[in-house]
Amino acid sequence: MLRPTKFTTPSLAILYFHFQSLTTAAAVAPPVDEAHLLRVCTILYQQQNSPDAKLHTNLNKTQFHLTHEFFLQVCNKFPYSWRPVYKFYQFSTSHPHFAHTATTFNKILDVVGKSRNLDLFWALCRESGERRLVNVKTYIIALRTLAAARELKKCVEFFHLMNGFGYEYKVEIFNAVIEVLCRSKLADEAKHVVVKLRDWIRPDSDTYRWLIHGFCDVGDLIEASKLWNSMVEEEGLEPCVEVVELMLEGLFKSNRFGEGLKLFQSMRVRRVESLGLSTYRLVIEWLCRKGKMGESYVVFEEMKTRGIEPDNAILGWIVYGLMSRGRVREAYGVYQSVENGDVCVYHGMIKGLLRLKKAGEATEVFREMVRRGCEPTMHTYVMLLQGHLGRRGRRGEDPLVNFDTIFVGGLIKAGKSLEATKYVERAINRGVEVPRFDYNKFLHYFSNEEGAAMFEAMAVKLREVGLFDLADILARYGEKMATRDRRRNRANQSVEEDLSLVSSSPRQY
Template sequence: MLLRRTTTLLFAKNLAVQPLRRHLSNPISPVNQDDLLRVCTILYQQQNSPESRLHSKLTSSNFQLTHEFFLQVCNNFPYSWRPVYRFFLFTQQQQEKNPTFTHSSVSFNKMLDVVSKSRNIDLFWNLVNETAVRRLANGKTFVIALKTLGGARELKKCVEFFHLMNSNGCGYSVERLNKVVDEMCRVKLVEEAKFVVFKMKDWIKPDGVSYKHLISGFCEKGDLIEASKIWNLMVDEGFVPEVDAVEKFMETFFKVNQFGEALKLFETMRLKRMDELDVSIYRLVIKWLCKKGMMSRAHEVFDEMCERGIQVDSLTLGYVVYGLLAKHRVREAYQVVEKIAVVDISVYHGLIKGLLKLRRANEATQVFREMIKRGCEPNMHTYIMLLQGHLGRRGRKGTDPLVNFDTIFVGGLVKVGHSKEATKYVERVINRGMEVPRFDYNKFLHYFSNEEGAIMFEDVAKKLREVGLFDLADILERYGQKMATRDRRRNRLPIIEDTNI
């Protein structure tokens, strides 16, 4: 009885699942939540029972089997293949008695997704074969299959999958190959994607898009040698590198500190393909030139961008403002900001980051107040920058317990029930020796992003004001108000603007 109650509570939390778009032949029908809870409980409790016993239990529950019902069951077991697969076998039996119920591409893809997450490759491959035989495979099936098989290093099966699908109605298609390669590269399976592309060359000739995805994948991985090989191969085959691939290459060169190579590539684009240069590439070049303090060169690129009639976006302006401040050209930075009609968060971030680099944390906080006053809502990055500016990247540990962030952080973790995290942090502090552990502001804010955190930040803000730290108090209090309930946010007071109280 206790187990049954526990199981019922376990599934009750997961039943509010938003319906997805379904295949037209299987319109969405309402699901009886009591039936769903009962069936999921049976599947959970009887997942290791003999087939006859499980089927008897399910049959006696008298639920209405529909396409939507099957999907909802799958949603309640997102990482557990056994209940889903055994329910699928039951539906196969019921399909003979209930001809109105049929599986579709959506239901098979849902089941494949669940099995893929459990890494049961043998069962997954059997289901892939069944999907192919029933001719229910679509683009999503290809993505699920190749990501799963590639992730498990089943490279021969990756190639075999294309041949299997071709023999069952899904012909060889470069568009489908490109979609699969793109998705594999996004999840860091670029080596596996390359294997598939080259092994399938006799049946599917890769195009410029295929090579672009591989180049982007290797650049994301930081493997410039392999990316260069793909680039040369693409050029040898007569394809012109797409602008996206060029931009990704330039970005990677910048990241690995090969500024000369990145700028050479940019100059080549300016000479041969000037018409294809857009705001994205100009922004990338300006961003890194400003980071390196090469402001005269950044101004040249910026002026060229304006002369060509390309609309300058806020991100680019933010980088320019930061670059000027980093070179101590504060007046020019403020003049740029004053000329902008609508200042958004990107420009404010450039201003705040630049001022913090100059160790002008109080002035950065004043900009923070100004952006709130103008209706520009700060995000998590804003708060992290400001806290690092006031407290340093490793936090502040002082004699005054009111401003000792080790105490605030550990005490707060315990209060919100993260005792294990608190213990780990204390161990790091005790054993740090000469090397002080970096204070994780992201975690600090994340743990207190709730109503309890709002109350805690109010208390901390009061204590900080008692010792004269008004800027820090305003930042934390504002974050607490942001995390408060809707009613409290509606009634919150405006932030204090005068720091000389």
């Protein structure tokens, strides 16, 4: 059962302003003429190696209106090719009525950085500082590109370069860059930047939090522990609850369960008032995963004693833990005591029943889940299909039950002949290599109207041979995908109508 990603306050703020800028731009900027865009991109592609004078002459002869949105659309057509974008950038600088903004310049940096033309990239970074077109996104693009290319010296030099252009050293911008590097699994590079810039930018608790997050994410708990000790002993900073949870999850994932429980016990002794619902949820989840129901009940009772009410995610893990230990009656007692159960509780029950090889009862829980208005997710269907058909699919003498026939025929209908051929090759060599079936891809291929018709026909055939549970699961998935496809089409039509109204309505200035 997947836990939702936790967003910090700065991350939510970045997402809000990004969404606000997108909606404002869509409401104000006129739509780009696709014919003009195609003509300009064709010239840039065909004449990217031509002299600048010839290219500029051909572009000047072409009818198009150069706006910031048009420039960004041209860059989107060449996401990994720096030459056409840079040629168009040189043309735009000679245009008398066009001035670049931080957004357009960041787009150039992004394309050039992805193409790994580091000399040109560094020159453009310097030019962005000279033009005063630098913002937080510029720092992120620059450090992410240079760190991925292992240009560690230039990573540090970039901050000094921007400071020379009047952009002061700020720990807020610094932490935003460190966050992106650590989320991109570049924890070593992020640590190098922190160490080299310590004399100019003093790391704070957020800096250490993201560094620990980065090393825990790549599984380097030794380095994460060193950073923890450095934060506490050298800097005198108290680790926040999020840092504690990161270390706990890292220790649990690496099978260092005893060390994780020791850390949790030390927090209960020293700072029990700082422990909240998220920490208890994490510990109870892993205790239930390991089947340690006695310890999980102790933590559960402590949480309730402190006045923290358990959420459905915790109750779902309790149900799963009891089921995995064969305590079916207790699990049903907890399951039935939940008044407003959500997908977490139902997933805990379904997963536990499937572990006990009770696919029929798990399907009954699925039907109850649908009756009560709780919408199943893709994970629900994948679990149920694996429970009925096995992780590697199931063969049968009856063609209606033969899963190889269903899968291969479905792939061919979806136009995935290469994947079907690979699966057939593995099926032929079944004695040597047992083909593993990817239910996620199978369901993803048919998440449309055609898939809905196919699943309905498959459900009819499965009912003919008595497989009613499996037929209901596939029929329900097909129905859900059909309605989703219609909703998406309606949404696209409404957006197109809005754009047509915006372009046709007169503007008032």
